[in-house]
Amino acid sequence: MLGAGLLGGAAAGTWLTDSGSERAAGFHAAADLWREIPVDDLFPRELRGDGAGPGGADRRWTRLAAAPDGTCKHAFDELLARALSSVGCRRLVRATYVDETATSVTTVGMVFTRADADGMRALRQRFADETLDARPDLMPRPYPVRGTAAAGFGDAQRASWTVRVLDDAPIVVFAVTGYADGRNVSDPQPAAEAVRRGETTAPAQAGLGHDAKGIADRVERVVRRAAAQTVEP
Template structure:
């Protein structure tokens, strides 16, 4: 198996891993490609420049004018303890975490910022494998769990982001998809969820839940994106 160090070597060159042996011409069924695409796929495809949009998933994926989220940067750190926190990190480590790939995006107003994480785990039995176990731990601790560590991208609108206002995490469905996908989301201006001023304080719970909902929407967009990569992965 290729080392996580190989991921770091070629992040700047548009790939998620160095090929220690040539498999460029290897033909794999689409579903089987899912288990290796985290290290074989180009980084710009795993984390596209834009995601979502008014034109729908496909219409907004590569259309900057319609995109809901714009990529600010991709983290060069792929160690599990750099990408996850708290109980989610422990659950991932207990279940054989191989790497955590992260990228940070902002919305068109540059007010909302999010870090997306692809947690790479071993394959396991259907409905009871490592990804389901990590998902279960997150759900049990959702109220206190930030899950994905923010990646503040220097020199961008996300440079000062550190407060996580909401999060979501889920096991990516399907065979040969040994991933958990998560997102933490916050405010570029430093607003902390649940700290609305004055008479607005009664809406603090609603404020927190709205951030969680935004994180969930983004995770679901990326789950669909990874599924598309798998289905288009015939090599």
């Protein structure tokens, strides 16, 4: 069973440590967070995004369900699974949220990999060099939740997404967002583009890029804090 869960907000850069030995300790400690953090901490029942919406609007998301932890089998489309295969998959954890207006649904998750620091840096560099995080054929798959606003959240409903390969932890953070009404999307847009000022695409105007980015940010931040706490003297 998933030990318990803890996802909150984003923080770029390195773990909250100073020395190389502390960073190394943080990297290894992060590998087991999926079974050491309570679910309600890993994926809080409510996430608040002050200023995280279009134009700096506040956002709030409510968790619909957290999936049992498991393997990555069938969790990703073939090309994304292949891209991530170099780092392996120890465990996959994910949850689905709905925004407070019940307009959008978002699946957020983390792949805890089997890679060492060099392996994660190599994968991160590949994603950057080949802009793999912006390719629609490498979108993460959603986790639909029966009897909720995300019941119809399938592959055809994916509208905006983000995939982040961390190089200071054996973790890949991802999020994918769609409309809560279950409509099909023919022109998905990566969150990094959809949040740009002046974007006029449907995902951008609906704030779906902001949802994907905002939720992934908060998940990543909580995990970083948890890893830092495990190496505090």
